[in-house]
Amino acid sequence: MDARRRPLAPFSSRRGGRLLLLVPFALIAAVTVVDVIAPPEVHLGPFLIAAPAVTASFAGPRMTAFVGAVAVLAQSVVAVARTSLTDLNHTYQIIALVLISVIVTFFAHLRERDEHRLARLRTIAHAAQSVVLRPLPHRAGPLHIASVYLAAEEEAQMGGDLYAAARTASGTRLLIGDARGKGLDAISEASLVLGAFRVTAHREHELPELIGQLEEGVGSAEEPGSTASTGHGAGEAADDADEAFVTALVLDIPDREPVVRLVNCGHPPPLLLRQGRVIPLDTAEARPPLGLADVLATDATVATFPFEVGDVLLLYTDGVVEARDASRAFYPLAERLTAWAREDPQTLLDRLRADLRSYAGGHLGDDAALVAVERLAPGRSGRP
Secondary structure, eight states: OOSOOOOOOOGGGSTTHHHHHHHHHHHHHHHHHHHHHSOTTOOOGGGGGHHHHHHHTTSOHHHHHHHHHHHHHHHHHHHHHHSOTTOHHHHHHHHHHHHHHHHHHHHHHHHHHHHHHHHHHHHHHHHHHHHHSOOOOSEETTEEEEEEEEOOSSSOOOEEEEEEEEEOSSEEEEEEEEEEEEHHHHHHHHHHHHHHHHHHTTTOSSHHHHHHHHHHHHHGGGOTTSTTTSSTTHHHHHHHHHTOOEEEEEEEEESSSSEEEEEEESOOOOEEEETTEEEEOOOSSOBOOBTOTTTSOOOOOOEEEEOOTTOEEEEEOHHHHTOBOTTOOBOOHHHHHGGGTTSOHHHHHHHHHHHHHHHTTTOOSSOEEEEEEEEOOTTOOOOO
């Protein structure tokens, strides 16, 4: 899986961290010098409180406490230079500075603890997702396949984007989807769908039967005895389980027939790139997302489209088309693809990934998955 996010690094290892520390120390030095040479009626000591307060916004509790101690020492130097340590005005300033330093150090401790907790959770999510989302094969029969997973840059939890491929006796079946929600719950839903697909994709002869198996995979999370239906707080968990669903696109591509058969379960339609053109493969009837069959009962309708030698199919999740630029405009995927409609799958995804990140200013709001599939001529091993 590409572009996986890593947990936040400690402040001491972040680039620019040492430069940030110059700010509070420079502030302490400036206030101390000016306060010593200022007229007797001018007191700048209270400004020293800003030094530990600023430090707490980006550093840990130890550094915050150290800056606070330096600020207190500086205030003591000012007191001795101007009057004495026992001067009532300077005494109160020192006491106030000590109290503020203790308070902001405590808040720095809370922030650092939350950052470490978030880092642990994200590490667990990364590990779970790496096990669930296996790399796709580069070749499957006459198909050349490329895939990429784009991790969101925001500090949101990881999403449940998924993809998988399976060989059958007559062709290749592909799955791409997006589980509702974020974090481990979404990854858990994705794992159920992927597990059902990997077990049954090569067994079921028709796509509607395969969709039924995937539907049961989502529904298995709501079986009696699961966490969602037992124990304290079961009502709230059950509500979450009732709302669980996965948008998905399931495709069947025969080896010896130039077509692609697909069932759309509430997912963005694939795009067909043919001779420089971009053609959306919209189905007449889209099935509800997996997990909502009981609420919105609809049969799985199989749509068939031509998929000839040299054609490229682009599958994607909504994290791609929902990426926004500085003006909050959505990413125009079909329009952008026209410039690369003749590229091979890997080059297409490489250029699309770079353009998408540039369009969004380097910060995707949601995880995104992309899969490009090209039908090769018999005997070809892929484009040079």
